[in-house]
Amino acid sequence: MSLPNDKITPIPNDEPDAVPSLWNLRYEEIDANFGSLDQRQTTTEQTLSQAKGDKASLPARLDSIQQDIEGIRGEDPIVMSEKIDVLVEHGAQQIFTEHRGRVASTAITSAVAGDDSMDVESTAELVVGQHYLIASDGSSQIVRIREVLSSTRVTLEETLPSNVPAGAVLSRISGSEYVTADLDSSLVGYGGMIFVVGTATRVRAWIGGSWEDLVERRGGWEVPVGVRRFRVTGAVDRFALISALPISALRRPGNVSPSDGQPGLTTQPTLTGADYYALYAVPQKHRKFRVYDQSGAMIYEATETPSNGVPAVSHTVASGALAIESGYAWNYQDVNELDEEGAWSERTSFTTASVYIAAPSIIAPADGETEVQETPTIETSAFAVEPGTESDTHTRSGYRVRDADGNVLWSTQTSSYLTSIQVPAGIMEEGGKTYVIDAQHEGELYGWSAWSAAVTVTTAQRFAADVGEAGTQGFGVGIYPDTLPTGFTALSGHDDPASDNYGNYQYSDGSILCFIPAFYYRFGHTDSPRFADYGANALDIVGMGAFADQNAAALEGYALHRAFIDGGAVKQGFFVDKYLNSKSAGNDAGVSVKGGVPISLTTSTRYTRSDGMTGCTGILADAVTLSRARGAGFNCASVFMYSALALLSKAHGQSATSTTYCAWYDGTGTTNYPKGCNSSLADVDDAGVTFESAGDSGTADKPKAGSGTPFAKTTHNGQSCGVADVNGSMWQTALGITTPGSSGTSTTNVANGDCYVLKESVALADLTAGFGGATDAWGDATALGANYDAQAGILPWGSTTGAAYFGNGANQVFSSDPDGQGWLRTACGIPATTDAISAEGTNLFGQDYCYQYNRENLFVLCAGYWGYASGAGVFSRNWNYGRSYSNRSYGFRAAAYGS
Numbered sequence: 001m002s003l004p005n006d007k008i009t010p011i012p013n014d015e016p017d018a019v020p021s022l023w024n025l026r027y028e029e030i031d032a033n034f035g036s037l038d039q040r041q042t043t044t045e046q047t048l049s050q051a052k053g054d055k056a057s058l059p060a061r062l063d064s065i066q067q068d069i070e071g072i073r074g075e076d077p078i079v080m081s082e083k084i085d086v087l088v089e090h091g092a093q094q095i096f097t098e099h100r101g102r103v104a105s106t107a108i109t110s111a112v113a114g115d116d117s118m119d120v121e122s123t124a125e126l127v128v129g130q131h132y133l134i135a136s137d138g139s140s141q142i143v144r145i146r147e148v149l150s151s152t153r154v155t156l157e158e159t160l161p162s163n164v165p166a167g168a169v170l171s172r173i174s175g176s177e178y179v180t181a182d183l184d185s186s187l188v189g190y191g192g193m194i195f196v197v198g199t200a201t202r203v204r205a206w207i208g209g210s211w212e213d214l215v216e217r218r219g220g221w222e223v224p225v226g227v228r229r230f231r232v233t234g235a236v237d238r239f240a241l242i243s244a245l246p247i248s249a250l251r252r253p254g255n256v257s258p259s260d261g262q263p264g265l266t267t268q269p270t271l272t273g274a275d276y277y278a279l280y281a282v283p284q285k286h287r288k289f290r291v292y293d294q295s296g297a298m299i300y301e302a303t304e305t306p307s308n309g310v311p312a313v314s315h316t317v318a319s320g321a322l323a324i325e326s327g328y329a330w331n332y333q334d335v336n337e338l339d340e341e342g343a344w345s346e347r348t349s350f351t352t353a354s355v356y357i358a359a360p361s362i363i364a365p366a367d368g369e370t371e372v373q374e375t376p377t378i379e380t381s382a383f384a385v386e387p388g389t390e391s392d393t394h395t396r397s398g399y400r401v402r403d404a405d406g407n408v409l410w411s412t413q414t415s416s417y418l419t420s421i422q423v424p425a426g427i428m429e430e431g432g433k434t435y436v437i438d439a440q441h442e443g444e445l446y447g448w449s450a451w452s453a454a455v456t457v458t459t460a461q462r463f464a465a466d467v468g469e470a471g472t473q474g475f476g477v478g479i480y481p482d483t484l485p486t487g488f489t490a491l492s493g494h495d496d497p498a499s500d501n502y503g504n505y506q507y508s509d510g511s512i513l514c515f516i517p518a519f520y521y522r523f524g525h526t527d528s529p530r531f532a533d534y535g536a537n538a539l540d541i542v543g544m545g546a547f548a549d550q551n552a553a554a555l556e557g558y559a560l561h562r563a564f565i566d567g568g569a570v571k572q573g574f575f576v577d578k579y580l581n582s583k584s585a586g587n588d589a590g591v592s593v594k595g596g597v598p599i600s601l602t603t604s605t606r607y608t609r610s611d612g613m614t615g616c617t618g619i620l621a622d623a624v625t626l627s628r629a630r631g632a633g634f635n636c637a638s639v640f641m642y643s644a645l646a647l648l649s650k651a652h653g654q655s656a657t658s659t660t661y662c663a664w665y666d667g668t669g670t671t672n673y674p675k676g677c678n679s680s681l682a683d684v685d686d687a688g689v690t691f692e693s694a695g696d697s698g699t700a701d702k703p704k705a706g707s708g709t710p711f712a713k714t715t716h717n718g719q720s721c722g723v724a725d726v727n728g729s730m731w732q733t734a735l736g737i738t739t740p741g742s743s744g745t746s747t748t749n750v751a752n753g754d755c756y757v758l759k760e761s762v763a764l765a766d767l768t769a770g771f772g773g774a775t776d777a778w779g780d781a782t783a784l785g786a787n788y789d790a791q792a793g794i795l796p797w798g799s800t801t802g803a804a805y806f807g808n809g810a811n812q813v814f815s816s817d818p819d820g821q822g823w824l825r826t827a828c829g830i831p832a833t834t835d836a837i838s839a840e841g842t843n844l845f846g847q848d849y850c851y852q853y854n855r856e857n858l859f860v861l862c863a864g865y866w867g868y869a870s871g872a873g874v875f876s877r878n879w880n881y882g883r884s885y886s887n888r889s890y891g892f893r894a895a896a897y898g899s
Helices: 025-052 058-073 080-090 531-537 550-555 622-628 639-655 820-828
Strands: 095-099 105-110 117-120 131-136 139-148 153-156 169-171 177-179 192-198 202-207 210-213 220-223 230-233 236-243 255-257 262-265 270-273 284-292 298-304 314-316 327-336 348-352 362-364 377-380 394-403 408-414 420-422 434-443 455-458 488-490 504-507 512-517 519-523 539-543 573-577 634-636 686-690 731-733 755-758 768-771 776-778 788-791 802-806 849-852 894-897
Touching: 131 177, 139 177, 177 236, 192 230, 230 236, 255 327, 270 284, 270 327, 298 314, 362 434, 377 434, 512 639, 519 639, 539 639, 573 639, 622 634, 622 768, 622 894, 639 820, 755 820
Parallel strands: 262 348, 768 776
Antiparallel strands: 095 236, 105 117, 105 169, 117 153, 131 139, 131 169, 139 153, 177 230, 192 220, 192 236, 202 210, 202 230, 255 270, 270 314, 284 298, 284 327, 327 348, 362 377, 377 420, 394 408, 394 434, 434 455, 488 504, 504 512, 512 573, 519 539, 573 894, 634 894, 755 788, 802 849
């Protein structure tokens, strides 16, 4: 600021020039004062000019600031004190607020679906390129102005998806959403924070041509640098944006734990600082930790780097660095990727204990492990005390799982699982997500250890296939969880439980198959929610993800079904033909297609027969030849698979409460099982279920594959996505259990209950149709010994022959043993004891047929056939036939395992 007179008029001076030694010191002081006053005035004017900003005066500027603050406070205030940490950390360059009442709106007079123009009362306040909401009847849709054509008409960037009713308005705010105008670039030049009063649940920003979610933090949302437009979902009352000042590249650090002065720590404490936060969102390069002794000398330094993009927060001091019964101090510093160093945190102190419980280490899962399933087992090292000369009793262990941001998703302190525990289902999600796991031990005398060093794991893209929940939509089939085997493709809707194609896949020859996910089952457990109704026959089924392994399942009374063990490995599930097999176009294989004429394993010319097909002679063994001919990995479905389908049906019926997701459901329990073709192209229990004749001249009663109407009533799970024709239609051959033969055609009765069951180490797909060869499904005792295990007395009826039916009063029908012969009986569909069958059977098991017999070269039959009436069903078994038999009513379906 200049003085009124730049120069003082000099007094006439006729005297000689003054010399410094004669100057009057008072004049010198006055001159210096004038210079100082001039500089101060200039500085004051500049400060006031900056303070006024774009306002005419300083009072006007203060009024504006006061209005902004009132806008933040409001009737339901965003209290400034609650946000003071943000202001302190990053300053407030400017505060932008907006009330609901400040947002202009205009009525819409005409807007038609499919049109990109709109008529409004006034376009005066509309801005090209901005987003606006069309609000009507409590709903809204968002549009963007492309051009203002007149005072009452605009065009939009995209056509309207629907008509706009009368009374609608165009505004940046509606009952459920709010969009800002483009904010001034100076306001958001350094990013900032958004806070909302109302019931906002989501804040997004217009980034790169689309609305992207912002990161929520401390009750607000972080604003990236330079983003100018925002959209809030919810009942928004007022909106505030606090923009950041470039006052510091990195957040001021602060020690979190151990707390200042904390005593009794281990010699390997975990040092934890505040969350990393950089003002400009520059990623962390590393966090440096230091420990000092009581003299102040640094004795330990370590650096932690981000893991999987997650900034480092903590560090566990290495073994040997610290001593017991000693005092220390520590602090840390953050460095970002631009090598900008933050301030060191203030030092805080701690003291180590004389005796303490050693922090455990995580043995499993391994640090960095990928493809982790939903319920991994956490295993720790053994309990230990430091120093090792001391002792204590291990009383409890603590476990926790955190997400990549450090949020604790699950934690427990337990005395039951001291060195291992399984993470419950529902905590970890599939999709390659990152989780952090750690644990701690507690001693009776010395208390809790420090937390272990954390391990970071990544989940599988897809967890173990899920068989679903009995009684609900989609139960009994599922999504194949891995890369599909060669030749398989997923049908549209295969991943939607509401679709008829859920869990359905197609092979390259056109065959349709259902994927049956692996499961555990148990019968008659008192903990079953169905025990009160079904007692010893209450059936519970859970997916593979429910337990870490078979041992863990057995502790809860569950057993893994044998159908999911093949070639020495536990499988995710199996593919099984949806339909009984009909002839391929080349007459050399079986195919699973709806409406096909099923192949009869016979020589009779009155039936569509296997005789004459490539490699076939019209006998039951043709089922193996024709199944394998489809492609690598295929074979005739096993007796284990038929048992699995039957158990799924039984569990579904016990859990269903209506026909909504179980079309064959019967609340009375009288006919609560799948219906089928078992009585002249109809079902004996439900005359409304009918079938289409296959047209074979031998009989009109043989049905086409999958021709039942209503179709869902004929599937194993009462839904259109299920396996069809599991009750009647045709007897269906099943591999997996047999008896030795003296030749390939011998059918002599075996007067005992001894059989051979396929070894778990043998792959079903490797079995061939011959007799006596290394891979043949039949042979003498020596030949069978290579692929089968002898099971003396596995058929509980022994030498008894003749008809019986499943169910005998309230007696338990199938064993729930997790291993041994009882487990194998259930796997094969064999009753647990002879007390489980009777002359009439029970409605609970459909009065399904169990023909007691045993003969050489056994090839067990399942499901019954078109004339078997109530004896047909998912549990129906016939033990009376061998590989060389031939019959019009015998058919088959193929199956395959994936990974």
